[in-house]
Amino acid sequence: MRVTAEHLQPPIEAWAQQRPAQPHADPLVGQQRALAAIEQTMRIGGRYAHGYMVTTPGLRVVDVLRALQERHQWVHFERFDWLYLANPDSASEPLCVNVPAGSARDALRDLMELFEAPAEQRAARAEEMREHFPSERFARYLAKVQDKTFDDLPGTELATVIVESDQQTNDFVLCDRVTDASLFGSIRLQSVAGTISSELHLIQPGALLKANGGVLAIDAEELLSQPGLWRKLKYVLRTSLFHWPQPGETANIAAYYQPEPVPIHLKVLLLGDRGIYGQLRELDRDFDNLFPYLADFSAHYPLSHEPLAPYFNYLAYVEREAATLPVAASAIALILKESSRLSDYQTELSLDTIALMQLLREAGAAAQAKGLQEIDHDAVAQVLQQRQQRDGYISELSRRQVLEGQVYIATEGDVIGQVNGLTVVTIGGSEFGEPTRITATVHYGDGDIIDIDRKSELSGSIHTKGVMILSAYIANVFARNDEMRLSATIVFEQSYFEVDGDSASLAELCCLLSALAEAPAAQGLAITGAVDQFGRVQAIGAVNEKIEGHFHLCQARGLNGQQGVIIPAANANQLNLGQDVMQAVAEGKYHVHAIDDVAEALALLTGENQQQLYARIEKRLAELQHCEPELPWYRRIW
Template structure:
């Protein structure tokens, strides 16, 4: 069937502004996402289930509402069931100082515990200091002192009496007491002692030794008495401190009686206060010096409030901006003191997992994976069900400072990763633990159906988000133009892009234009200007290409006829903007061994998909024209004046047209450009970027002057994808530009050459396929080695009047 000429109504499907009357406020317009029921159901399931391992990966393109979808589902879940979150604190463990204890308290009571402990320490300071300054304590200590003194003196009195009885005296020396002989109440000088008779001296020496031994025993007894005295004073202090501490802690114990682990820690606090009562006796002056500060350090009784669930530090959903290892699982800081790095439980800092514990954690997958050790730490926490604050330096043996081992905190969190489908696929393929943890994948589509309800929902969402961003209200016409742009972004008139953020970006720019015009609403003209401005900002390369064509640097014909030369169309992408360009495709053919040379591939400037397309052309030619004869064609294809990589098969329809034109010596009208791919049976197949390609050729023809003989040939399957600009539609409506939809290569040939395609099994000079068949048959006879005269005779016999073929 012949190629079909497209009508202006088929070139763009415009949205009806009358159906987009949106009233503010919008109760349901701030929906998280539009037109993605499958992904929304997956997210709702993951958020609502409490089963382990059912964490969520939201896969989709940027700007498609991945984060908003999770937020919406979490808010709905919280409205139905609420969120139970707790405070977490770290406190000192008196038995093992390097292993702080983690305590869980109901929301709001962590800060209260910290305040209560501060008050308790102040009260204990006052009570214990007052206690030790009391008359009762002083009287009891004096009684113990007097008892000790009496017992100690009595022992020495007994020794003194014995010494006096035996003619000896007790003498105090710088190092203690000793025994010496005496005479007339005075210590006997050494020379007098030496002058005594030997028997008397011996008796005195014996007496001195015995009394000295008795004195040593008395001194030892005195030391034991001192120890007993210290023990009794210490026990007095402990007993009185215990009474004071228990009295001071009565209220705090009663207040936290419902928390057994907190009560157990209070027991250790009380025991430590009793053991270190002197720390509470230090005055402010005592704490001024370094030694006094060390002696009276009461920081071990403080409470490190790691997470306050009532202070906005988390949930129900925490979004990770920088999911590094320390930001994720927490860290332990150090302080420099006396030239050393020291730490304690007060320097433990919580991470994102602590903040999200009991709620939901939303993380960008790429940010997480690009942070060293963060992905492994997250998996470890989820698999263990607890948060371990780990030091990377200690793990790798690179730390020489004191390290803490905080008690792990039980983890109950729902993690949602957001990323592209490629990242999700890589994790599924290369991380065996990924599927164990992230069993729910919400796959957001790139586009959505353009149904009437979807269009209204999208318009309402755009209105709501524009209102939330402080933009002027868009008119119905502006919304219609924005939605039309969304269909163009989706490359399908029956679908809409799911990247709502990019549509909102257009409204942001349109708002700027409207405000510059001092308007109170965004109109359709402002949306058109914003879209045109975006195209113009990214148009430097397009302008250079058009200028090169206009100056004849890039040789493109848009009039006349040429053999083996067809205008192909390509698409360039600059950031988020795309534009079409025209490329001359040329083909040469000759006798050979059944091969079509792809010059781009031979020069390593063609990709695998393009090479595949050229191989399909070779298969088509051999199957259609050389079923019963050798395929003796040698052809070559090239994209003229291209110096970079060429990839894709969207020009294979044009390439095949150029080859057939060259084989049959059939001129091709240069006013046409061709886009589309082709299969082995000659069927035209849809390609991408059809709008940009058509507009690129239209701009070139318009610059040279539209004369009604120019146009673009495209596959019939691409008609539904058309969302062309208004100027292109107007030119078609005025008959100055044409679009033809084709289903096969034969229809393309008829438009390009003005000749019937014909039957490839019939040699007919009046058809394109007949001329091609004649040339290929002559190549086949050369291949078989038949003489020239026989070849000419065979060709003449093969053609009957009217173009019918004699079957040999």
Template sequence: MRVAAEQLQPPIDEWAQQRPASPQANPLIGQDRALAAIKQTMRIGGRYAHGYVVTSPGLRVVDVLQELQARHQWIHFERFDWLYLANPDSANEPLCVNVPAGTARAVLEGLMAIFELDPDARASAMKKLTDTFVSERLASYLEKIKDKSLADLPGKELAMVIVESDAQSDDFVLCDRVTETSLFGSIRLQSVEGTISSELHLIQPGALLKANGGVLAIDAEELLMQPGLWRKLKYILRTSLFHWPQPGEANIAAYYQPEPVPIHLKVLLLGDRSIYAQLRELDRDFDNLFPYLADFSSHYPVSQNPLVPYFDYLSYVEREAATLPLARSAIPLVLKYASRLSDYQTELSLDTIALMQLLREAAALAVEQERDCIDHDTILAVLQQRLHRDGYIAELSRRQILEGQVYIETSGSVVGQVNGLTVVSMGGTEFGEPTRITATVHYGDGDIIDIDRKSELSGNIHTKGVMILSAYIANVFARSEEMRLSATIVFEQSYYEVDGDSASLAELCCLLSALAEAPIAQGLAITGAVDQFGRVQAIGAVNEKIEGHFALCQERGFDGKQGVIIPSANLSQLNLEPDVIAAVVAGHYHVYAIDDVAEALTLLTGEKQNHLYARIEKRLDELQHCEPEQPWYKRIW
């Protein structure tokens, strides 16, 4: 089936027309599954009700957390101010006291006022303080110091406020640079006249204490790079108590142990799915502590959801990019780029950072050209500049073909030779290019020899593909008796490992061409995986493969017969560059989509499958009933 030009990219012009006049910025578009999980997580309290958030590439975590805070408050949220107060019974064990959020400074003022009173006159002031700032720990502390003066307290400091909170704000505390100090805090040491000690003011809280009573988000990868931190976090979550580490190194004799802090919070680990899988597999406690999974998507499927909300997401991207306004004429190309990032016509990317980079690059160009907005031509110029910047390696590779150092034909017909399509990843660049596949046949016992495998240049998946096409040929031509023809097949001028099964269709067609002695059109390149029944299956990087072959044909000059053959299953992934689409519209280049090997053979050889197979059967039958000619040296004797 010849693919029409309108099928070579998503319907971007139709999509652009759906843009509302005033979209509302929203970073959580397309995240219904994750939002439902977050909502459920926030409903549940207790030690065993934390969550893991799968973050997608390009997700701006801070923006997402801020939006989540506005939508989903943890119902067990209860913030306090936390203080350490001098312990009248031990200089090295200050007492932990919590008071209502935002009241720590007022409590300290009231406490100082009590110390200024005579012990016999303190009862009224103490009762007023405990009635105003309800706290069991505060009441207990007042009981301890009711008959003490400041001089009776050990040390030089009365109190240290370690956490001050806002009673009305359920802030997500984000710990994205995870160290022991940033997560758990520390107790510093001081040296006074050669004596090492610590004091209240040297206590430094970490993110865990700052989030106490609320929600703490932690970068999982950063956390797991230091296994000791993960074990300590688990212990705190299981016991709901935070014990301060011994200050200093183990060989320093300095003992300072503040009272443990009760912990009551919700923890969200942020990371990719591979880390989640490793934690579930390697840590038996993980599923108990983190039973909730919030999976943020990297794509917005327009086949399942209305398109209009996506423009709210683009409005958020535009706001965060802080660039020139985006003109309506630029919207189709932005949507095309978003679709290309997702690899599917029916999906749009939610990679915020990639889209912001596009807009900022376009804005810089627009300013240079003295434009007051980002329009169609600006976006197009940016995309072309990117192709030029990233295309050096691809250009060098293509030059080898144009100069004849690598032999690739794009015209004429040859028996047992076909142009496959491959993707090369080199130096951070990925590009498609054609590769010549050849096959020869000879008298034998039906074996198909993969030269790449014999020379250890074949990966496991490619070897599997060759075995599948061997099974197909055996199923068609050797059901009842042994084949008398053997074959060899190889990727010519390939000096690196070949892997993947996307060339198995090309290899099969090449082999059948050699068996039937039917020439293959060299202007066509083909890609696709094949199963044992000849059905053609989807492959990856279809756009890069087509564009690589197109670029070579364009350099050599079109003859109207050139094009590519791809699996029909890949039609939904087509999102080709404008020059490819223009060449298809003009009839200079063609894209064909097929479902089985019969269609491929017809396009490549111009003959029907049954005619080719009949010729192969006749050739095999002739060989089956004749003895092979003896070598010349045996005939002499």
């Protein structure tokens, strides 16, 4: 099937016309699956109800957490202010006390007044404080110090405030730079007259204590990269108690200074990719119990089962965060095209916030340089062209080698046993497509197909598997009942690095069949696709890069109307090509063919149908089946 120009990209113009006049900024568009999981996580309490968020590239976690808080009004444990108070019974064991949120400073002021009050007034004052600051721990402390003065307390300090809830504007704490001190806190040291000690003001809380009663989000990769932190966190979650390190556990703790453990009641969300999630489930038997909820955030917005309108709310959020010029209506179609290209599918749009923000900021700078007040189509097109120029140096060098004849690639004419495949090269941070010449020769033998790249150890395991599959196809078609008397060799010419992947197996099969049938293959056509044992063509990756790599080579040499590419039909919904390719296809100077079976590929390459080719191959094999090769002269005289 020949693909028409209008099908080489998604219907971006029709999409752009659906943009509402006043979209509402929303970072949670397209994340219904993850939102349902997080909402369930927040509704269920207990120490075995934490969650894991699978984050995607470009996801701005803080924005997502804030939007979740505003939308779902997270259900928490009751929030408190937490203090450490001087223990009248032990200078080295301060007591952990909580008071209602926002009342820590008032409680300390009243406590100082209690110590200064006459003895006969203290009982009444303590009772008033119990009523004003309802807390079992605070009530116990008042009972302990009711008949004491400040001078009766050890040390020189009365208290230190660990957490003040009224100073937190969010109900979540994000710990994305995870260390022992940043997550669990620390107790610093001081030296007085040569004596190392610690006091209340040297107790420094970490994110765990600051989030107590709320939500703590932790970067999983950072957490696991620090030895011992994961086990320490698990212990806190299992016991709901935070113990400060004991003497000898770390060099940052004063000997025998042991503050009372802090009760912990919070919700933990681990943030990381799916690989870390899989490793935790496989290697830690406690993980599934502690983190039973998976919030799987998506990197793409699927238009196949979601309406387009909400995506404009997401773009409004991206535009707001980019903080640049407003986007004109003329630029929307090109932005949607780039978003679709980032997702690799015509029916999906990207949710990579950072990538789209970068696009808008670059376009905003280009528009400002022209004195414009908004981002128009030309500004976005200029940015995309500049990116291609910045990233295209290596691809230009590769194409120049072909144009100068250092690498031989034919783009016209017909050759037996030679086919142009399509590959993707990733080098130095650049990824681009380029054609590669595949050749095959046949000779009398026992039916083996020799992969020269494999013999020279330049073949990856997946490529080797692809060659084995095409060998099985040929054996199934031509050697089901009789042994083949022809063997073949196949190679990627002028390839000096490892070849991997199965996307060239269709090209290799067509090359072999061309050699077996002695049928010339068109050199103006390049082909990509994987093939199974029954000749069905299967999808491959990076289809746009492969097409554009071949097109730019043909364009540099001059398009003659006979050139084009052959791709799997399964990849047709991934096409998102540049305007120059679309124009050439529309004018009939270049062609894109989408196929389902090897027979279609052979018809395009050789101009003959499969039955004709296979009949010639079978005739040739039958002739060889009943003849023995002539022995060389030295064997005959022996």
